[in-house]
Amino acid sequence: MALHTDRVFESQLVQLRTAVLEMGGLVEDQIAQAMRALLERDAPLAHTVIQRDHVVNRFDVEIDDLSLKLLALHQPAARDLRLITTALKITTDLERIGDLAANIAERAIELAAEPPLRPAVDLPRLASLASGMVHGSLDAFVREDVALSLEVCASDDTIDGLHAQLVHSLVSTMAADASTIERAMRVLFVSKCLERIADHATNIAEMVIFMVKGRSIRHLDTVPREL
Amino acid sequence: MQAALSFDSPIKIQVHDLSVRYGATLALDRVTLEIPERRVTALIGPSGCGKSTFLRCLNRMNDTIRNVTISGRVQVDGEDLYGEQIDPVVVRRRIGMVFQKSNPFPKSIFENVAYGPRIHGLRDIVALREIVERSLRQAALWNEVHDRLDASALDLSGGQQQRLCIARALAVEPEILLMDEPASALDPLATAKIEELIQELKRDYTIVIVTHNMQQAARVSDYTAYFYLGRLVEFGPTEVLFTNPQKPETEDYITGRFG
Numbered sequence: 001m002a003l004h005t006d007r008v009f010e011s012q013l014v015q016l017r018t019a020v021l022e023m024g025g026l027v028e029d030q031i032a033q034a035m036r037a038l039l040e041r042d043a044p045l046a047h048t049v050i051q052r053d054h055v056v057n058r059f060d061v062e063i064d065d066l067s068l069k070l071l072a073l074h075q076p077a078a079r080d081l082r083l084i085t086t087a088l089k090i091t092t093d094l095e096r097i098g099d100l101a102a103n104i105a106e107r108a109i110e111l112a113a114e115p116p117l118r119p120a121v122d123l124p125r126l127a128s129l130a131s132g133m134v135h136g137s138l139d140a141f142v143r144e145d146v147a148l149s150l151e152v153c154a155s156d157d158t159i160d161g162l163h164a165q166l167v168h169s170l171v172s173t174m175a176a177d178a179s180t181i182e183r184a185m186r187v188l189f190v191s192k193c194l195e196r197i198a199d200h201a202t203n204i205a206e207m208v209i210f211m212v213k214g215r216s217i218r219h220l221d222t223v224p225r226e227l
Numbered sequence: 228m229q230a231a232l233s234f235d236s237p238i239k240i241q242v243h244d245l246s247v248r249y250g251a252t253l254a255l256d257r258v259t260l261e262i263p264e265r266r267v268t269a270l271i272g273p274s275g276c277g278k279s280t281f282l283r284c285l286n287r288m289n290d291t292i293r294n295v296t297i298s299g300r301v302q303v304d305g306e307d308l309y310g311e312q313i314d315p316v317v318v319r320r321r322i323g324m325v326f327q328k329s330n331p332f333p334k335s336i337f338e339n340v341a342y343g344p345r346i347h348g349l350r351d352i353v354a355l356r357e358i359v360e361r362s363l364r365q366a367a368l369w370n371e372v373h374d375r376l377d378a379s380a381l382d383l384s385g386g387q388q389q390r391l392c393i394a395r396a397l398a399v400e401p402e403i404l405l406m407d408e409p410a411s412a413l414d415p416l417a418t419a420k421i422e423e424l425i426q427e428l429k430r431d432y433t434i435v436i437v438t439h440n441m442q443q444a445a446r447v448s449d450y451t452a453y454f455y456l457g458r459l460v461e462f463g464p465t466e467v468l469f470t471n472p473q474k475p476e477t478e479d480y481i482t483g484r485f486g
Contacts, residue, residue: 002479002484003484004484005484006483077445077469077470077482078469078472078478079482080482081469
Protein backbone atom coordinates (compact mmCIF):
# COMPACT_ATOMS: atom_id res chain seq x y z
CA MET A 1 0.00 0.00 0.00
CA ALA A 2 1.42 3.34 -1.08
CA LEU A 3 1.70 6.12 1.47
CA HIS A 4 -0.57 9.15 1.47
CA THR A 5 0.51 12.23 -0.38
CA ASP A 6 -0.73 14.07 2.71
CA ARG A 7 1.86 13.22 5.37
CA VAL A 8 -0.12 14.70 8.23
CA PHE A 9 -3.12 12.51 7.41
CA GLU A 10 -0.86 9.47 7.09
CA SER A 11 0.70 10.03 10.49
CA GLN A 12 -2.68 10.64 12.11
CA LEU A 13 -3.98 7.35 10.73
CA VAL A 14 -0.95 5.61 12.23
CA GLN A 15 -1.68 7.39 15.50
CA LEU A 16 -5.29 6.17 15.40
CA ARG A 17 -4.29 2.57 14.77
CA THR A 18 -1.71 2.72 17.57
CA ALA A 19 -4.22 4.18 20.03
CA VAL A 20 -6.72 1.38 19.30
CA LEU A 21 -3.99 -1.19 19.90
CA GLU A 22 -2.83 0.44 23.13
CA MET A 23 -6.39 0.51 24.36
CA GLY A 24 -6.79 -3.13 23.36
CA GLY A 25 -3.61 -4.13 25.19
CA LEU A 26 -4.76 -2.33 28.31
CA VAL A 27 -8.18 -3.98 28.19
CA GLU A 28 -6.62 -7.44 27.78
CA ASP A 29 -4.49 -6.76 30.85
CA GLN A 30 -7.57 -5.60 32.76
CA ILE A 31 -9.24 -8.97 32.09
CA ALA A 32 -6.10 -10.87 33.13
CA GLN A 33 -5.65 -8.89 36.35
CA ALA A 34 -9.34 -9.10 37.26
CA MET A 35 -9.24 -12.89 36.84
CA ARG A 36 -6.02 -13.13 38.83
CA ALA A 37 -7.57 -11.08 41.63
CA LEU A 38 -10.59 -13.39 41.57
CA LEU A 39 -8.68 -16.68 41.58
CA GLU A 40 -6.00 -15.57 44.05
CA ARG A 41 -8.53 -13.78 46.27
CA ASP A 42 -6.48 -10.61 45.98
CA ALA A 43 -8.77 -7.68 46.88
CA PRO A 44 -6.10 -4.94 46.57
CA LEU A 45 -5.33 -6.08 43.03
CA ALA A 46 -9.06 -5.99 42.23
CA HIS A 47 -9.19 -2.39 43.49
CA THR A 48 -6.32 -1.50 41.16
CA VAL A 49 -8.26 -2.95 38.22
CA ILE A 50 -11.35 -0.92 39.12
CA GLN A 51 -9.34 2.27 39.44
CA ARG A 52 -7.60 1.70 36.14
CA ASP A 53 -10.91 1.56 34.26
CA HIS A 54 -10.85 5.33 33.87
CA VAL A 55 -7.70 5.00 31.74
CA VAL A 56 -9.68 2.74 29.41
CA ASN A 57 -12.46 5.33 29.32
CA ARG A 58 -10.01 8.08 28.50
CA PHE A 59 -8.78 6.08 25.49
CA ASP A 60 -12.38 5.74 24.36
CA VAL A 61 -12.87 9.52 24.38
CA GLU A 62 -9.49 10.26 22.80
CA ILE A 63 -10.00 7.81 19.95
CA ASP A 64 -13.47 9.24 19.30
CA ASP A 65 -12.01 12.75 19.16
CA LEU A 66 -9.23 11.74 16.82
CA SER A 67 -11.64 9.85 14.55
CA LEU A 68 -14.02 12.80 14.34
CA LYS A 69 -11.15 15.13 13.57
CA LEU A 70 -9.96 12.86 10.77
CA LEU A 71 -13.48 12.59 9.32
CA ALA A 72 -14.07 16.33 9.42
CA LEU A 73 -10.70 17.52 8.17
CA HIS A 74 -9.69 14.94 5.60
CA GLN A 75 -12.97 13.61 4.17
CA PRO A 76 -11.51 10.11 4.00
CA ALA A 77 -12.72 7.56 1.49
CA ALA A 78 -12.58 3.81 0.93
CA ARG A 79 -10.16 1.90 3.20
CA ASP A 80 -9.29 5.02 5.22
CA LEU A 81 -12.97 5.69 5.81
CA ARG A 82 -13.50 2.09 6.84
CA LEU A 83 -10.50 2.16 9.19
CA ILE A 84 -11.81 5.26 10.96
CA THR A 85 -15.41 4.06 11.29
CA THR A 86 -14.10 0.70 12.48
CA ALA A 87 -11.93 2.40 15.10
CA LEU A 88 -14.98 4.32 16.33
CA LYS A 89 -16.97 1.11 16.76
CA ILE A 90 -14.14 -1.05 18.10
CA THR A 91 -13.42 1.39 20.91
CA THR A 92 -17.02 1.19 22.06
CA ASP A 93 -16.63 -2.58 22.36
CA LEU A 94 -13.25 -2.25 24.08
CA GLU A 95 -14.69 0.24 26.53
CA ARG A 96 -17.49 -2.20 27.40
CA ILE A 97 -14.97 -5.01 27.82
CA GLY A 98 -13.12 -2.72 30.22
CA ASP A 99 -16.34 -2.21 32.21
CA LEU A 100 -16.90 -5.98 32.34
CA ALA A 101 -13.34 -6.52 33.64
CA ALA A 102 -14.07 -3.95 36.36
CA ASN A 103 -17.31 -5.81 37.17
CA ILE A 104 -15.34 -9.04 37.57
CA ALA A 105 -12.96 -7.20 39.89
CA GLU A 106 -15.90 -6.03 42.03
CA ARG A 107 -17.12 -9.62 42.37
CA ALA A 108 -13.53 -10.65 43.21
CA ILE A 109 -13.53 -8.25 46.17
CA GLU A 110 -16.82 -9.64 47.48
CA LEU A 111 -15.76 -13.26 46.97
CA ALA A 112 -12.41 -12.67 48.68
CA ALA A 113 -14.28 -11.64 51.85
CA GLU A 114 -16.27 -14.89 51.91
CA PRO A 115 -15.26 -18.53 52.39
CA PRO A 116 -13.98 -20.06 49.14
CA LEU A 117 -16.51 -21.72 46.89
CA ARG A 118 -15.21 -24.61 44.88
CA PRO A 119 -17.52 -24.98 41.93
CA ALA A 120 -16.97 -27.92 39.65
CA VAL A 121 -16.52 -25.51 36.79
CA ASP A 122 -13.61 -24.30 34.79
CA LEU A 123 -13.78 -20.52 35.15
CA PRO A 124 -10.09 -20.02 34.23
CA ARG A 125 -10.62 -21.89 30.97
CA LEU A 126 -13.59 -19.69 30.11
CA ALA A 127 -11.52 -16.60 30.98
CA SER A 128 -8.57 -17.66 28.86
CA LEU A 129 -10.84 -18.42 25.89
CA ALA A 130 -12.62 -15.06 26.16
CA SER A 131 -9.39 -13.17 26.59
CA GLY A 132 -7.88 -15.14 23.69
CA MET A 133 -10.77 -13.96 21.50
CA VAL A 134 -10.09 -10.34 22.43
CA HIS A 135 -6.43 -10.86 21.63
CA GLY A 136 -7.26 -12.60 18.35
CA SER A 137 -9.65 -9.85 17.24
CA LEU A 138 -7.01 -7.18 17.89
CA ASP A 139 -4.37 -9.24 16.11
CA ALA A 140 -6.74 -9.51 13.17
CA PHE A 141 -7.16 -5.72 13.29
CA VAL A 142 -3.40 -5.11 13.10
CA ARG A 143 -2.75 -7.70 10.42
CA GLU A 144 -6.02 -7.04 8.55
CA ASP A 145 -6.52 -10.79 8.79
CA VAL A 146 -9.96 -11.96 7.65
CA ALA A 147 -9.32 -15.67 8.31
CA LEU A 148 -8.35 -14.95 11.92
CA SER A 149 -11.44 -12.74 12.35
CA LEU A 150 -13.66 -15.57 11.15
CA GLU A 151 -11.93 -17.92 13.61
CA VAL A 152 -12.68 -15.51 16.45
CA CYS A 153 -16.34 -15.27 15.42
CA ALA A 154 -16.61 -19.05 15.21
CA SER A 155 -15.20 -19.60 18.73
CA ASP A 156 -18.04 -17.61 20.28
CA ASP A 157 -20.17 -20.77 20.24
CA THR A 158 -17.62 -22.62 22.42
CA ILE A 159 -17.82 -19.86 25.01
CA ASP A 160 -21.60 -19.88 24.99
CA GLY A 161 -21.49 -23.67 25.54
CA LEU A 162 -19.06 -23.40 28.46
CA HIS A 163 -21.11 -20.64 30.05
CA ALA A 164 -24.27 -22.76 29.79
CA GLN A 165 -22.46 -25.71 31.44
CA LEU A 166 -21.27 -23.42 34.19
CA VAL A 167 -24.77 -22.09 34.86
CA HIS A 168 -26.05 -25.64 35.01
CA SER A 169 -23.45 -26.79 37.52
CA LEU A 170 -23.82 -23.68 39.70
CA VAL A 171 -27.56 -24.23 39.87
CA SER A 172 -26.85 -27.78 41.14
CA THR A 173 -24.43 -26.41 43.73
CA MET A 174 -27.05 -23.93 44.97
CA ALA A 175 -29.77 -26.58 45.02
CA ALA A 176 -27.59 -28.90 47.09
CA ASP A 177 -26.52 -26.26 49.62
CA ALA A 178 -28.48 -23.04 50.08
CA SER A 179 -25.56 -21.42 51.95
CA THR A 180 -23.69 -21.22 48.63
CA ILE A 181 -26.36 -19.20 46.83
CA GLU A 182 -24.85 -15.76 47.34
CA ARG A 183 -21.33 -16.82 46.30
CA ALA A 184 -22.60 -18.96 43.44
CA MET A 185 -24.58 -15.97 42.12
CA ARG A 186 -21.38 -13.93 42.11
CA VAL A 187 -19.50 -16.64 40.23
CA LEU A 188 -22.41 -16.85 37.82
CA PHE A 189 -22.12 -13.14 37.26
CA VAL A 190 -18.41 -13.49 36.46
CA SER A 191 -19.20 -16.18 33.95
CA LYS A 192 -21.81 -13.94 32.35
CA CYS A 193 -19.23 -11.13 32.15
CA LEU A 194 -16.78 -13.44 30.37
CA GLU A 195 -19.48 -14.54 27.97
CA ARG A 196 -20.25 -10.87 27.21
CA ILE A 197 -16.54 -10.14 26.70
CA ALA A 198 -16.49 -12.86 24.06
CA ASP A 199 -19.52 -11.24 22.39
CA HIS A 200 -17.69 -7.92 22.21
CA ALA A 201 -14.60 -9.64 20.80
CA THR A 202 -16.86 -11.14 18.14
CA ASN A 203 -18.16 -7.65 17.30
CA ILE A 204 -14.58 -6.43 16.90
CA ALA A 205 -13.70 -9.35 14.63
CA GLU A 206 -16.79 -8.65 12.51
CA MET A 207 -15.79 -5.01 12.19
CA VAL A 208 -12.29 -6.04 11.11
CA ILE A 209 -13.86 -8.06 8.29
CA PHE A 210 -15.82 -4.96 7.27
CA MET A 211 -12.66 -2.87 7.45
CA VAL A 212 -10.73 -5.23 5.18
CA LYS A 213 -13.41 -6.40 2.78
CA GLY A 214 -15.98 -3.62 2.90
CA ARG A 215 -18.60 -6.28 3.59
CA SER A 216 -20.66 -6.71 6.70
CA ILE A 217 -21.13 -10.19 8.16
CA ARG A 218 -22.96 -8.94 11.22
CA HIS A 219 -26.32 -10.39 12.19
CA LEU A 220 -25.97 -13.42 9.96
CA ASP A 221 -27.36 -16.69 11.27
CA THR A 222 -24.11 -18.53 10.67
CA VAL A 223 -20.54 -17.34 10.45
CA PRO A 224 -19.29 -17.82 6.87
CA ARG A 225 -16.23 -20.10 6.66
CA GLU A 226 -14.49 -17.80 4.24
CA LEU A 227 -15.13 -14.62 2.27
CA MET B 228 -12.87 -4.77 -19.74
CA GLN B 229 -15.57 -4.49 -17.17
CA ALA B 230 -18.68 -6.48 -16.37
CA ALA B 231 -21.86 -4.65 -17.35
CA LEU B 232 -23.49 -2.77 -14.51
CA SER B 233 -27.16 -2.99 -13.90
CA PHE B 234 -28.66 0.48 -13.72
CA ASP B 235 -31.93 1.59 -12.20
CA SER B 236 -32.74 3.54 -15.36
CA PRO B 237 -32.38 2.92 -19.11
CA ILE B 238 -29.04 3.44 -20.83
CA LYS B 239 -28.80 6.80 -22.57
CA ILE B 240 -25.24 6.78 -23.89
CA GLN B 241 -23.31 3.71 -24.97
CA VAL B 242 -19.60 4.05 -25.55
CA HIS B 243 -17.77 1.12 -27.08
CA ASP B 244 -14.03 0.73 -27.53
CA LEU B 245 -13.49 4.47 -27.84
CA SER B 246 -9.91 5.58 -28.54
CA VAL B 247 -8.70 9.11 -29.23
CA ARG B 248 -5.30 10.18 -30.51
CA TYR B 249 -4.01 13.70 -30.72
CA GLY B 250 -1.34 13.23 -33.38
CA ALA B 251 0.78 10.39 -32.00
CA THR B 252 -0.44 10.80 -28.42
CA LEU B 253 -3.00 8.30 -27.23
CA ALA B 254 -5.39 10.28 -25.05
CA LEU B 255 -8.10 7.70 -24.64
CA ASP B 256 -7.48 3.98 -24.80
CA ARG B 257 -10.35 1.67 -25.74
CA VAL B 258 -12.95 2.91 -23.31
CA THR B 259 -16.22 1.05 -23.00
CA LEU B 260 -18.87 2.58 -20.77
CA GLU B 261 -22.63 2.89 -20.49
CA ILE B 262 -24.23 6.01 -19.07
CA PRO B 263 -27.73 5.79 -17.60
CA GLU B 264 -30.55 8.20 -18.37
CA ARG B 265 -31.53 10.94 -15.92
CA ARG B 266 -28.67 10.16 -13.61
CA VAL B 267 -25.50 12.05 -12.79
CA THR B 268 -22.33 10.31 -13.90
CA ALA B 269 -19.05 11.79 -12.66
CA LEU B 270 -15.71 11.36 -14.41
CA ILE B 271 -12.71 11.63 -12.10
CA GLY B 272 -8.98 11.15 -12.41
CA PRO B 273 -5.72 13.11 -12.35
CA SER B 274 -4.94 15.74 -14.98
CA GLY B 275 -4.28 14.20 -18.37
CA CYS B 276 -6.16 10.99 -17.57
CA GLY B 277 -8.53 11.40 -20.49
CA LYS B 278 -11.72 12.36 -18.68
CA SER B 279 -12.19 15.68 -20.49
CA THR B 280 -11.30 14.07 -23.83
CA PHE B 281 -13.95 11.48 -23.10
CA LEU B 282 -16.51 14.15 -22.22
CA ARG B 283 -15.77 16.08 -25.40
CA CYS B 284 -16.31 12.96 -27.49
CA LEU B 285 -19.89 12.83 -26.23
CA ASN B 286 -20.93 15.89 -28.23
CA ARG B 287 -18.26 15.77 -30.94
CA MET B 288 -16.35 18.72 -29.54
CA ASN B 289 -13.12 16.95 -30.46
CA ASP B 290 -14.03 17.18 -34.16
CA THR B 291 -12.81 20.74 -34.21
CA ILE B 292 -9.31 19.81 -33.04
CA ARG B 293 -6.67 19.26 -35.73
CA ASN B 294 -4.83 15.95 -35.97
CA VAL B 295 -7.40 14.12 -33.87
CA THR B 296 -8.21 10.48 -34.66
CA ILE B 297 -11.26 8.97 -33.05
CA SER B 298 -12.10 5.29 -33.25
CA GLY B 299 -14.76 3.19 -31.61
CA ARG B 300 -18.45 3.89 -31.18
CA VAL B 301 -20.56 6.40 -29.26
CA GLN B 302 -24.31 5.84 -29.35
CA VAL B 303 -27.04 8.02 -27.92
CA ASP B 304 -30.38 6.21 -27.68
CA GLY B 305 -28.85 3.54 -29.89
CA GLU B 306 -27.97 6.02 -32.64
CA ASP B 307 -24.35 6.32 -33.73
CA LEU B 308 -23.10 9.80 -32.85
CA TYR B 309 -20.31 9.59 -35.41
CA GLY B 310 -22.49 8.17 -38.21
CA GLU B 311 -22.12 9.76 -41.63
CA GLN B 312 -25.65 11.10 -41.76
CA ILE B 313 -25.32 12.79 -38.36
CA ASP B 314 -25.07 16.61 -38.27
CA PRO B 315 -22.73 17.72 -35.46
CA VAL B 316 -24.83 20.84 -34.98
CA VAL B 317 -27.89 18.73 -34.22
CA VAL B 318 -25.76 16.62 -31.89
CA ARG B 319 -24.71 19.69 -29.94
CA ARG B 320 -28.32 20.84 -29.65
CA ARG B 321 -29.30 17.50 -28.12
CA ILE B 322 -26.22 17.43 -25.97
CA GLY B 323 -25.46 20.70 -24.18
CA MET B 324 -22.22 21.63 -22.53
CA VAL B 325 -21.15 23.83 -19.63
CA PHE B 326 -17.49 24.74 -19.20
CA GLN B 327 -15.16 25.37 -16.29
CA LYS B 328 -14.98 29.08 -16.87
CA SER B 329 -18.34 30.71 -17.38
CA ASN B 330 -18.41 32.26 -20.83
CA PRO B 331 -21.49 34.46 -21.22
CA PHE B 332 -21.74 36.46 -24.42
CA PRO B 333 -21.23 40.22 -24.00
CA LYS B 334 -24.97 40.69 -24.38
CA SER B 335 -27.96 41.06 -22.10
CA ILE B 336 -29.08 38.24 -19.82
CA PHE B 337 -32.14 37.75 -22.04
CA GLU B 338 -30.11 37.58 -25.25
CA ASN B 339 -27.67 35.08 -23.78
CA VAL B 340 -30.46 32.61 -23.09
CA ALA B 341 -32.41 33.40 -26.27
CA TYR B 342 -29.30 32.97 -28.41
CA GLY B 343 -29.58 29.22 -28.99
CA PRO B 344 -33.28 29.14 -29.91
CA ARG B 345 -32.74 32.16 -32.15
CA ILE B 346 -29.93 30.58 -34.18
CA HIS B 347 -32.10 27.50 -34.52
CA GLY B 348 -34.62 29.74 -36.23
CA LEU B 349 -37.09 30.80 -33.53
CA ARG B 350 -38.30 34.37 -34.09
CA ASP B 351 -41.55 34.53 -32.07
CA ILE B 352 -40.77 36.88 -29.18
CA VAL B 353 -43.54 35.49 -26.96
CA ALA B 354 -42.15 31.97 -27.37
CA LEU B 355 -38.63 33.29 -26.76
CA ARG B 356 -39.73 34.99 -23.53
CA GLU B 357 -41.27 31.74 -22.36
CA ILE B 358 -38.11 29.81 -23.13
CA VAL B 359 -35.93 32.39 -21.38
CA GLU B 360 -38.07 32.33 -18.25
CA ARG B 361 -38.30 28.53 -18.17
CA SER B 362 -34.56 28.12 -18.70
CA LEU B 363 -33.65 30.69 -16.06
CA ARG B 364 -36.04 29.05 -13.62
CA GLN B 365 -34.55 25.62 -14.33
CA ALA B 366 -31.10 27.08 -13.74
CA ALA B 367 -32.31 28.56 -10.43
CA LEU B 368 -31.45 32.08 -11.59
CA TRP B 369 -34.87 33.55 -12.41
CA ASN B 370 -35.57 34.98 -8.97
CA GLU B 371 -32.27 36.82 -8.95
CA VAL B 372 -32.50 38.35 -12.45
CA HIS B 373 -36.16 38.51 -13.56
CA ASP B 374 -36.32 42.31 -13.04
CA ARG B 375 -33.15 43.05 -15.00
CA LEU B 376 -33.18 40.76 -18.03
CA ASP B 377 -31.82 43.59 -20.16
CA ALA B 378 -28.77 44.10 -17.95
CA SER B 379 -25.44 42.87 -19.25
CA ALA B 380 -24.65 39.26 -18.44
CA LEU B 381 -21.14 40.38 -17.59
CA ASP B 382 -22.45 42.30 -14.56
CA LEU B 383 -23.53 39.07 -12.89
CA SER B 384 -21.39 37.40 -10.21
CA GLY B 385 -19.25 34.39 -11.15
CA GLY B 386 -21.75 31.90 -9.75
CA GLN B 387 -24.65 33.67 -11.48
CA GLN B 388 -22.73 33.71 -14.78
CA GLN B 389 -22.21 29.97 -14.51
CA ARG B 390 -25.91 29.40 -13.86
CA LEU B 391 -26.65 31.68 -16.82
CA CYS B 392 -24.48 29.42 -18.98
CA ILE B 393 -26.47 26.44 -17.71
CA ALA B 394 -29.71 28.30 -18.59
CA ARG B 395 -28.29 29.02 -22.04
CA ALA B 396 -27.50 25.34 -22.51
CA LEU B 397 -31.00 24.36 -21.36
CA ALA B 398 -32.75 26.85 -23.68
CA VAL B 399 -32.34 24.57 -26.70
CA GLU B 400 -33.92 21.70 -24.75
CA PRO B 401 -31.05 19.23 -24.79
CA GLU B 402 -31.40 15.69 -23.47
CA ILE B 403 -27.92 15.45 -22.11
CA LEU B 404 -25.89 18.01 -20.22
CA LEU B 405 -22.11 17.73 -20.17
CA MET B 406 -20.30 19.70 -17.49
CA ASP B 407 -16.57 20.22 -17.45
CA GLU B 408 -15.52 21.37 -13.98
CA PRO B 409 -18.61 23.57 -13.69
CA ALA B 410 -17.88 24.77 -10.17
CA SER B 411 -14.10 24.83 -9.92
CA ALA B 412 -13.89 28.61 -10.28
CA LEU B 413 -16.66 29.31 -7.76
CA ASP B 414 -16.75 29.96 -4.02
CA PRO B 415 -18.31 27.32 -1.72
CA LEU B 416 -21.73 28.97 -1.65
CA ALA B 417 -21.97 29.31 -5.43
CA THR B 418 -20.63 25.75 -5.71
CA ALA B 419 -23.38 24.52 -3.39
CA LYS B 420 -25.98 26.23 -5.59
CA ILE B 421 -24.61 24.56 -8.72
CA GLU B 422 -24.57 21.19 -6.97
CA GLU B 423 -28.14 21.64 -5.79
CA LEU B 424 -29.10 22.62 -9.31
CA ILE B 425 -27.50 19.45 -10.68
CA GLN B 426 -29.76 17.43 -8.38
CA GLU B 427 -32.79 19.30 -9.74
CA LEU B 428 -31.72 18.94 -13.35
CA LYS B 429 -31.22 15.20 -13.24
CA ARG B 430 -34.98 14.75 -13.10
CA ASP B 431 -35.10 15.84 -16.73
CA TYR B 432 -31.59 15.47 -18.06
CA THR B 433 -28.80 12.94 -18.28
CA ILE B 434 -25.78 14.64 -16.75
CA VAL B 435 -22.12 13.81 -17.20
CA ILE B 436 -19.74 15.87 -15.09
CA VAL B 437 -15.96 16.07 -15.01
CA THR B 438 -14.59 17.18 -11.68
CA HIS B 439 -11.27 17.36 -9.88
CA ASN B 440 -13.08 17.70 -6.61
CA MET B 441 -13.66 14.17 -5.42
CA GLN B 442 -15.98 15.22 -2.63
CA GLN B 443 -18.06 16.95 -5.27
CA ALA B 444 -18.20 13.77 -7.34
CA ALA B 445 -19.22 11.89 -4.19
CA ARG B 446 -21.91 14.44 -3.34
CA VAL B 447 -23.58 14.96 -6.69
CA SER B 448 -23.19 11.81 -8.74
CA ASP B 449 -24.99 8.49 -8.88
CA TYR B 450 -22.21 6.77 -10.82
CA THR B 451 -18.50 7.48 -10.97
CA ALA B 452 -15.90 6.54 -13.54
CA TYR B 453 -12.22 6.68 -12.65
CA PHE B 454 -9.84 7.34 -15.54
CA TYR B 455 -6.09 6.98 -15.49
CA LEU B 456 -3.61 7.30 -18.36
CA GLY B 457 -6.41 7.26 -20.91
CA ARG B 458 -7.94 4.06 -19.57
CA LEU B 459 -11.18 3.56 -17.71
CA VAL B 460 -9.97 1.91 -14.52
CA GLU B 461 -13.23 1.48 -12.66
CA PHE B 462 -16.85 2.42 -13.10
CA GLY B 463 -19.62 1.83 -10.59
CA PRO B 464 -22.20 3.30 -8.25
CA THR B 465 -20.65 6.31 -6.53
CA GLU B 466 -21.28 5.03 -3.02
CA VAL B 467 -19.48 1.78 -3.80
CA LEU B 468 -16.57 3.52 -5.51
CA PHE B 469 -16.03 5.80 -2.53
CA THR B 470 -16.50 3.25 0.24
CA ASN B 471 -15.23 0.05 -1.29
CA PRO B 472 -13.55 0.43 -4.68
CA GLN B 473 -12.67 -2.84 -6.39
CA LYS B 474 -9.39 -1.78 -8.00
CA PRO B 475 -6.27 -0.86 -6.00
CA GLU B 476 -5.53 2.01 -8.43
CA THR B 477 -8.93 3.57 -7.70
CA GLU B 478 -8.40 3.08 -3.98
CA ASP B 479 -5.01 4.81 -4.13
CA TYR B 480 -6.43 7.76 -6.04
CA ILE B 481 -9.52 8.43 -3.96
CA THR B 482 -7.69 8.00 -0.66
CA GLY B 483 -4.95 10.38 -1.80
CA ARG B 484 -2.17 7.81 -2.10
CA PHE B 485 -1.05 9.08 -5.41
CA GLY B 486 1.90 10.61 -7.22
